Amino acid sequence: MPLIEITNLCRKFGNLTAVDSLNLEIGEGEVFGLLGPNGAGKTTTLLMLTTLLAPTSGTAVVNGYNIALQPDLVRKSIGIVFQDPSSDETLTGYENLKLHGLLYDMPPDLREERIAEVLALVDLLPRKDDLVRKYSGGMRRRLELARGLMHHPKILFLDEPTLGLDPQTREHIWDYVKKLAREKKITIILTTHYMDEADRLCHRIAIIDQGKVSVLGTPRQLKQEVGGDIIHLVAPGCNPDRFRDLPYVKNVREDDDGISITVQDAARHLQEILKVAGPVDSVEVRPMTLENVFLHHTGRAIREGAPEGSWADKAMQAGARR
């Protein structure tokens, strides 16, 4: 029995279909990634699963509860870290966590214990009594992560959990997410447009494009399905079509700086490819990544989506409050 079961979930905003007949099953203890460019419908899906947005049609069952009929019970089972700043900057870090503990009806002892635990985890203990206004964007993000984890939800939703964070903090958060899934058996659903993040963290990934699942599987499966390696040629005057008929070539793409050829086994076929190509300026063999998988399935690079305001911008906007 899956922990989350999404059936024909749709959400329209006027003429725009943000989520289009989504069907997914997510099992207990799974770290599941919704991967896609900005505007693909990931956040909209998350808002519906967390009962903050009503679906236009279709439904979902979260932890055995229907999102439309039993929203209160759904909310008791979940935690969420939003994409935009959602802490009160006129309060200190500690006070924001205390507020969260109270909202989730935690008794004082447990609350204090958890606050200390999560603050230590995100390295904010020394700054806990500073106003959030004085935090950097990264610190604020860490605080909100700590908050989402504080009540040990059965299912944790992370909306772009490491957006705008430095590499060190990202590693730290990834480690913790893995640990949570492994030791506490928390089911984690995260959205991301970082391929490496999805690859490192997720047991299974759904690549979402224009509100639909375009492909679903483990990162390994997805990469294997697309197959092999990529040979990248910079060869002006070389027609990419001449590679298409070769039996071991799976895909040929022309991009700004050259031609990308997906082949079964680059080490074996490199020489033949070069022979067909004729004179080349440079050649490079790249391992298959999720970036290529995405490209393969959607025909577009993931960063081509409509740009959104960065997290840091939103934090600045929020600063204008009061």
Added chain:
Amino acid sequence: MSDLRGIYALWYREFKVFQRERSRLVASVANPLLWLLIIGGGLGSVLSFGGINFLSFLFPGILLQTALFSAVFFGVYIVWDKKIDFLKEVLVSPLSRTSIFVGKILGGSTDTIIQLAILFVFGYLFSLTNIITGISFTPVSVAVAISFLFVTTVGLVSIGLILGSQMESPEGFQLVSSFLVTPMFFLSGALFPINNLPGWLTPFVLANPATYAVDGLRGTLVGLHQFNIGLDFLVTCIFAGVMILLGTYAFRHMRL
């Protein structure tokens, strides 16, 4: 009830923010004091109603003015919470929408009641120094006045929250709320007695719930009133009750 801690959480947040924003408190108390001393003092030199000096006549009106502006304006903070994701953090918690509304009312009312209490203290000091005469500061009159102010404030905070839950921008909130608050203030009898108004004005005054709060307050503090004080209190309570119901409905159907 498992929502009690959550309600306390919302109150706790509003109170902390209020404590930290000293300038807000100073401005919100200084403004009505200026009204009282300058308008009241100035007109008081030539005006009195029913044997009561205008300055004393104005004091209950100024209390209502403070409650009105401070409490309705409180609704703007929910618009700000919407602009960032803080409101989502609250809405996604297990707390019911009704409890969220109750927590917000308590938070907003606390802010307003503290301001009113400070004005009361100033009124008492002015009384002691004979700047204002004729206001009765007995334990009973103060208790009744505070009851009036509390119930009125709860109703007015609800109005602010209802508006805030429907509005998208703080600028829009300012426009709509001042469109509502200004006539409520001028038509309440806070500034003038309502027994001799031109006929066309009377229905507006009678339909304004703030009228009964002012009448009750003035009856209690300076002994001048048009209606039975029990009736005043009843109307004020009904007003607050209706606003709470409307607010609960508005919060249940609030969109993000």
